[in-house]
Amino acid sequence: MPNPPLPRSDDPPARFAVTIAPPPSYQHREAFREVAETVDIALRRLGHDSVLTDELRVPGRRPIVFGSNTLSWWGLEVPDDAVLFNLEQIAPESEWVTEELLSLFRRHIVWDYSLRNIAALRELGVPDVRHVPIGHVPELERIPPAVERDIDVLVVGSLNERRLAPIERLRGLGVNAQAHFGLYGPARDALYARAEIILNTHYYDTKIFEIVRVSYLLANGLFVVSEDCADAEEAAPFAPAVAFTGYDRVVETCLHYLDSPAERAARIEAGREIMRDRPATGYLAAAVADLERRVVGP
Known part of the structure; x- marks a missing residue:
């Protein structure tokens, strides 16, 4: 399917690195692939400068990180301005919900696809979490x-x-x-x-x-x-x-x-x-606008 022209705005584009964090040797990192691709494509459709990468630090780009639940396995640290996109279920029985992960979430902006997850994270002391539903790109x-x-x-x-x-x-x-x-x-x-x-x-x-x-x-x-x-x-x-x-x-x-x-x-x-009828551009436009308001202030 051919890609349509990407819309541009009068504002300078934001620069993002959509990052699948686990190393390529970890097979199950591919579970994040489709949503990461969707976010990258939607950001570019909105006129932003985005790349899909395996690198946590790309100079001049703000990381949007998938797979943050595995970072401690590899001794990896994310930049201070990283946005963590959570795709895991936040459930008491989940092996992913560790104090180490929650501590990481408390230090960063978190995007999550599930309102139920968001409620659970807030109860666990993660205050800065935004709902970014799973959307569509052709x-x-x-x-x-x-x-x-x-x-x-x-x-x-x-x-x-x-x-x-x-x-x-x-x-x-x-x-x-x-x-x-x-x-x-x-x-x-x-x-x-x-x-x-x-x-x-x-x-x-x-x-x-x-x-x-x-x-x-x-x-x-x-x-x-x-x-x-x-x-x-x-x-x-x-x-x-x-x-x-x-x-x-x-x-x-x-x-x-x-x-x-x-x-x-x-x-x-x-x-x-x-x-x-669920274009990812709509969800990402709102999420990016929220990030930009934080930079500029009220």
């Missing part, structure tokens, strides 16, 4: 349809018993159900393209809607069955596209939609439209 509509959709139900992501149980039940019923971990980029997208249904079940009991994963699927015309979420308000805008269901009805719901191609097609079209 460049990320990039998964071509497979010649044959030979996978019935697919899960890709971190796996535990809770996520594997429905897959095992479906296999027992003769359904070609697959679960994969550690796949990213083209290899993962090729699997997505072959699947009739992408299944989204929660890893934690907190049940925050995994919009980070699901948004990319909807934008690329993929059909999603998802376990119900704890926050109905966050999930409601996606209800015309995503087939939400209780955990105990996941298998039944998958079987229903496998036999209902017309219903799948209608939800797929709704998903594309929902994402196209």
Whole structure:
């Protein structure tokens, strides 16, 4: 898809480095890739000077950092003016919510995609956190349809018993159900393209809607069955596209939609439209304006 001309404003563009912080040797850094790309593209569409990079310090550029939850592993420190974009679920049972990470968040501006996360962070003493929803850029509509959709139900992501149980039940019923971990980029997208249904079940009991994963699927015309979420308000805008269901009805719901191609097609079209109505430029324009107000003062 060709890139349209990027709009310019009369104000000088801000200079950003959208940074995927974990080192290239860490495979799971790629979990941040699509949102980081979206932020970088949206900033450039707004007329700002942005680069997508692996470097935490790029002279003359303000970093927007993904993967700050892993920084302590590598002994990495972020510049004082860094914005930390959190994509992890802030849940009591999460291994990511450490005092070390919270201390880092308290020293920086934090952007977060989830209102539920934001409320939890504020309760944990992180005052400077702004809601930046996951938005859409047309460049990320990039998964071509497979010649044959030979996978019935697919899960890709971190796996535990809770996520594997429905897959095992479906296999027992003769359904070609697959679960994969550690796949990213083209290899993962090729699997997505072959699947009739992408299944989204929660890893934690907190049940925050995994919009980070699901948004990319909807934008690329993929059909999603998802376990119900704890926050109905966050999930409601996606209800015309995503087939939400209780955990105990996941298998039944998958079987229903496998036999209902017309219903799948209608939800797929709704998903594309929902994402196209969520331009990332709008969310990033508000977030950058907030940063600029802090520089200039009231």
